[in-house]
Amino acid sequence: xxxxxxxxxxxxxxxxxxxxxxxxxxxxxxxxxxxxxxxxxxxxxxxxxxxxxxxxxxxxxxxxxxxxxxxxxxxxxxxxxxxxxxxxxxxxxxxxxxxxxx
Amino acid sequence: xxxxxxxxxxxxxxxxxxxxxxxxxxxxxxxxxxxxxxxxxxxxxxxxxxxxxxxxxxxxxxxxxxxxxxxxxxxxxxxxxxxxxxxxxxxxxxxxxxxxxxxxxxxxxxxxxxxxxxxxxxxxxxxxxxxxxxxxxxxxxxxxxxxxxxxxxxxxxxxxxxxxxxxxx
Numbered sequence: 001x002x003x004x005x006x007x008x009x010x011x012x013x014x015x016x017x018x019x020x021x022x023x024x025x026x027x028x029x030x031x032x033x034x035x036x037x038x039x040x041x042x043x044x045x046x047x048x049x050x051x052x053x054x055x056x057x058x059x060x061x062x063x064x065x066x067x068x069x070x071x072x073x074x075x076x077x078x079x080x081x082x083x084x085x086x087x088x089x090x091x092x093x094x095x096x097x098x099x100x101x102x
Numbered sequence: 103x104x105x106x107x108x109x110x111x112x113x114x115x116x117x118x119x120x121x122x123x124x125x126x127x128x129x130x131x132x133x134x135x136x137x138x139x140x141x142x143x144x145x146x147x148x149x150x151x152x153x154x155x156x157x158x159x160x161x162x163x164x165x166x167x168x169x170x171x172x173x174x175x176x177x178x179x180x181x182x183x184x185x186x187x188x189x190x191x192x193x194x195x196x197x198x199x200x201x202x203x204x205x206x207x208x209x210x211x212x213x214x215x216x217x218x219x220x221x222x223x224x225x226x227x228x229x230x231x232x233x234x235x236x237x238x239x240x241x242x243x244x245x246x247x248x249x250x251x252x253x254x255x256x257x258x259x260x261x262x263x264x265x266x267x268x269x270x271x
Binding site: 013014015016025026027028029031032035036042043045046048049050052053055056059060062063064066067070 | 112113116117120121124125128129134138141142145146212213216218227228231232246247248249250252253254256257259260261262263266
């Protein structure tokens with residue numbers, strides 16, 4: 001878009017409309033400044049977001065356990081692969097379930 | 103002072119950054135089990151790549167960038183899987199991750215508003231409002247232009263603030 005959208009169009013974009021302006025607004029410093037002048041909501045979103053996205057209480061323990069198991073798997077895979085004389089990648093292709101990534 | 107061992111580095115990544123990693127992951131994928139998978143993958147990727155981390159950005163920005171990218175690729179892969187009939191569970195209809203969340207949680211207005219945002223905007227709002235990152239830090243972490251950060255944040259804040267009235271923790 002060669003021309004900058006006017007304030008009415010920018011307000012429409014803020015309201016989730018006028019998606020055709022996305023490309024321009026995403027890269028235009030001037031429109032970003034205009035939008036900052038148009039909109040300055042005071043609401044504190046942090047408490048709501050923290051509550052909504054709160055990790056489970058035992059997340060750290062679970063992740064530590066899962067990572068430990070994964071690292072152990074890799075050690076086992078490396079040992080098994082070396083015994084068979086194939087690469088770890090070959091061992092992984094043969095033994096790991098479909099869709100599982102390294 | 104001795105350098106931390108790899109095991110100690112991994113422990114520190116988990117201890118110091120897991121909550122932020124999980125929040126970014128959950129904001130993108132909107133499914134707690136999937137967010138946990140993403141958090142684990144992102145931390146392991148970062149740990150393995152630590153020797154190549156050059157300190158041009160903060161460790162947290164770098165880790166959250168890995169998390170955002172991992173979450174986006176996980177979500178894409180999940181959507182592709184649900185498009186493949188061979189990968190559908192037997193006797194189940196085609197359901198997206200988002201639909202599952204809607205079905206199993208009592209969605210309130212704030213959650214719906216967050217859900218209505220695109221994935222990039224969700225990450226931006228979490229990095230700014232929850233993690234307190236500066237605009238340029240977010241721009242660098244997510245590899246998007248600075249105006250994108252500012253304008254997506256404004257629109258996201260407007261959407262979320264309007265819904266906040268109906269939100270109850």
